[in-house]
Amino acid sequence: MGNPYLEMRGVSKRFPGVQALTSVSFEAYAGEAVALIGANGAGKSTLMNVLGGNLQSDEGEILIGGQAVSINSPLAATANGIAFVHQEMAMLPTMTVAENIHISSFPTRAGIIDRKAMEASTAEVLTRLGCHFTPDTRIQVLSTGDRQMVEIARALLSKPSIIIFDEPTSSLTSREKARLFDVIRTLKTEGVTIIYITHFLDEIFNICERATVLRGGSTVGGGLLSELTTADIVHMMIGDVGLDTRSAKHSTQQREVVLKVTGLNRRGVIKDISFSLHKGEVLGLWGLLGSGRTEVARAIIGLDPIDDGQIEINTGSGLHPIRPREAQRWIGMVTEDRRNEGLLLPMSVKQNMSIANLRGLLSRWKLIDNRRETELATHFVNRLNIIISSLGQPVKTLSGGNQQKVVVGRWLELNPPIFIMDEPTRGLDVGAKAEIRRIIFELAEGGAAVLVISSEIEEMMALGERYLVMNRGQIVNELPGTSTKNELMGAAAGAAQME
Numbered sequence: 001m002g003n004p005y006l007e008m009r010g011v012s013k014r015f016p017g018v019q020a021l022t023s024v025s026f027e028a029y030a031g032e033a034v035a036l037i038g039a040n041g042a043g044k045s046t047l048m049n050v051l052g053g054n055l056q057s058d059e060g061e062i063l064i065g066g067q068a069v070s071i072n073s074p075l076a077a078t079a080n081g082i083a084f085v086h087q088e089m090a091m092l093p094t095m096t097v098a099e100n101i102h103i104s105s106f107p108t109r110a111g112i113i114d115r116k117a118m119e120a121s122t123a124e125v126l127t128r129l130g131c132h133f134t135p136d137t138r139i140q141v142l143s144t145g146d147r148q149m150v151e152i153a154r155a156l157l158s159k160p161s162i163i164i165f166d167e168p169t170s171s172l173t174s175r176e177k178a179r180l181f182d183v184i185r186t187l188k189t190e191g192v193t194i195i196y197i198t199h200f201l202d203e204i205f206n207i208c209e210r211a212t213v214l215r216g217g218s219t220v221g222g223g224l225l226s227e228l229t230t231a232d233i234v235h236m237m238i239g240d241v242g243l244d245t246r247s248a249k250h251s252t253q254q255r256e257v258v259l260k261v262t263g264l265n266r267r268g269v270i271k272d273i274s275f276s277l278h279k280g281e282v283l284g285l286w287g288l289l290g291s292g293r294t295e296v297a298r299a300i301i302g303l304d305p306i307d308d309g310q311i312e313i314n315t316g317s318g319l320h321p322i323r324p325r326e327a328q329r330w331i332g333m334v335t336e337d338r339r340n341e342g343l344l345l346p347m348s349v350k351q352n353m354s355i356a357n358l359r360g361l362l363s364r365w366k367l368i369d370n371r372r373e374t375e376l377a378t379h380f381v382n383r384l385n386i387i388i389s390s391l392g393q394p395v396k397t398l399s400g401g402n403q404q405k406v407v408v409g410r411w412l413e414l415n416p417p418i419f420i421m422d423e424p425t426r427g428l429d430v431g432a433k434a435e436i437r438r439i440i441f442e443l444a445e446g447g448a449a450v451l452v453i454s455s456e457i458e459e460m461m462a463l464g465e466r467y468l469v470m471n472r473g474q475i476v477n478e479l480p481g482t483s484t485k486n487e488l489m490g491a492a493a494g495a496a497q498m499e
């Protein structure tokens with residue numbers, strides 16, 4: 001196979017309170033895609049941040065094409081042909097696609113920004129990625145999936161020889177995903193080295209040749225994917241823990257309605273949304289990305305205005321209509337967008353876990369009872385297996401998956417009667433996903449009503465006792481919990497009516 005194009009040798013990195021990487025070695029050949037896998041907090045992003053020049057390792061060396069290189073900044077990484085598609089996107093929403101893509105490398109002509117050149121080179125990569133928006137579109141009007149494509153376009157711009165993808169598909173539609181995979185295949189034939197981080201193990205078998213598995217900051221295994229199974233990889237990632245695939249679906253007959261939505265409308269967004277959610281029920285809101293599922297959730301809890309419609313909540317003495325935003329007193333909303341809606345990033349794990357719960361934690365003197373706050377936060381950190389060095393650690397320094405667990409944890413503390421979970425396991429590893437599923441069942445068994453939104457069909461099928469299917473802002477179908485994958489996919493695509 002010749003010599004690897006990229007070699008990282010003996011890389012170690014310590015953060016205050018945590019050894020994130022311990023003498024990790026990693027290699028990749030020209031023209032191949034290597035999957036970098038591991039549980040949440042295993043050190044994947046940290047290793048790639050070292051390669052991308054965002055972090056300096058304490059020890060270790062990097063060789064490219066057999067030559068030792070020093071990568072002490074993102075610019076040095078670019079100069080060495082390395083591009084990075086980040087897990088969490090940082091963009092300037094009021095600026096255009098072209099401006100965001102060129103942010104660190106504005107083309108200048110005699111010292112003046114060359115707008116024409118900027119838009120032309122942007123148009124070229126957008127076409128290559130098959131994007132439908134133009135270079136002068138403002139980021140703020142783009143969907144999460146489109147923004148992810150902009151991030152990928154930015155990486156391609158410098159014509160890199162190594163591209164790092166850190167969970168690139170978590171917000172892409174299946175069509176965007178297919179296009180990304182096509183682009184990756186083409187890049188490989190051009191000799192580009194791809195490093196691919198994901199928690200979707202089916203994806204790595206689809207586009208990667210090899211895998212390297214990290215666990216607790218060390219390399220624990222890997223090899224050619226043609227010689228490995230999913231089970232082998234899960235075993236390397238998390239060891240011998242039994243994954244809970246049990247399905248506790250039960251019937252909703254004769255159970256109390258706790259949330260009743262009637263004729264919810266928001267012009268151009270959602271239309272005539274009516275349904276009931278029962279005590280102890282896990283109701284799946286299913287549909288393709290962009291079908292309006294998140295918009296329904298946001299309207300119910302008053303985050304977006306509605307044109308008309310009624311929301312009733314069973315507050316203990318039957319159903320009562322409530323005003324927008326009042327719903328937030330009874331409904332815990334776990335959002336998919338932890339960066340913008342979910343977390344206060346500079347604040348500590350403990351503070352973040354208690355935000356939703358300040359009321360419950362108020363002591364007689366209306367001061368936050370610090371001991372109780374610590375107890376609760378510790379309990380849920382343990383229960384969700386959140387990897388932190390201390391409760392005082394700022395949330396922004398947690399791994400992506402562990403940030404998501406904090407979002408879930410704070411709502412568990414509050415223990416509301418109704419939960420809306422919008423992509424609750426996005427970015428979580430297989431073990432953590434199973435744990436969240438188990439928690440959802442427990443909540444339902446304990447009498448909570450849970451509305452779940454997930455783009456992962458396996459997850460939907462494992463969870464839902466009943467499904468509402470959305471398409472273009474409307475509920476187009478209701479399916480039983482026993483529905484097959486084909487039935488769900490067909491209904492979401494609008495094909496079910498034709499059968």
Ligand SMILES: Nc1ncnc2c1ncn2[C@@H]1O[C@H](COP(=O)(O)OP(=O)(O)OP(=O)(O)O)[C@@H](O)[C@H]1O
Nearest residue numbers: 015020040041042043044045046397398399400401
């Ligand atoms: N800036 C930082 N300060 C302190 N600790 C950090 C910092 N960045 C990362 N860590 C810690 O290093 C460890 C590895 O985190 P990393 O982000 O590399 O995990 P990951 O494998 O990418 O996980 P995920 O799948 O959840 O994204 C975690 O314990 C994390 O909290």
Ligand SMILES: [Mg+2]
Nearest residue numbers: 045087399400
């Ligand atoms: Mg990560």
